[in-house]
Amino acid sequence: MNIQEQIKQYIASQPEPKCSEMQTLDQIIKQIMPECKLWFLDGKDGEGKIVSNPNIGYGLHTIKYTNGTTKEFYKIGLSANTTGISVYIFGIEDKKFLAETYGKKLGKASVSGYCIKFKTLKEINIEVLEEIIQYVNEL
Template identity: 50%
Template sequence: MTVESQIEAYLAGQPEPKRTELTQLHERIRGLMPDAELWFLDGTDASGKVVSNPNVGYGRQADRDFYRVGISANTSGISVYLMGFEDRTHLPRTIGDTIGKATVTGYCVKFRKLADIDLEVLDAAIRSVP
């Protein structure tokens, strides 16, 4: 199974309205990062034990074998992972007050639905990922 087909199956397997929102977010990130390598992590470790939610990744970090931007469904909504910032206060400091109704940590923006956040602010944060 290709990475693209794994991503399609993951998105299709989400309940509505999360399916539509994740698909819109996936397409938005692909538009911002059209040449980015795609990743699909099913959330299991080498032994098959579930260790995280499945997630879709985009790009490759320069200094490690991992994606730069990722998305994942979670129990309360959607998480967007912005990886590679050395300063763990960068995201909360730069977008925490402007992103909208979201929780912003050192590498994650977590929200219930797309309408809760300012997508232009998210786009700018994605473009700023090292």
């Protein structure tokens, strides 16, 4: 199964309205980042043990570790969680930037250094989320 099929299957496996909302977010991200690399992480470690929720990734970001090594990863992540949806934002150095710049404008979402969590799209300002995705895409 290729990455596109894994992504489709993962989104389709979600209960409504999460399924439709994740499809909407997937389309929005792909409109903003049409040529981006797609990723799918099933949430399992090398031994097949579940260590996180599955994640859809968009774009390419190089993580630089303090020991000098690097790792390719995605810029935007999308994942279902037990209470709603998480959008992960990677590549912003200042861990306060998301919350301070967009937190109040985003609506009913919890915003950490790299994660935006919300129950449903109705509770957030989608235009602000699009602005964040556009910002990260241009980094």
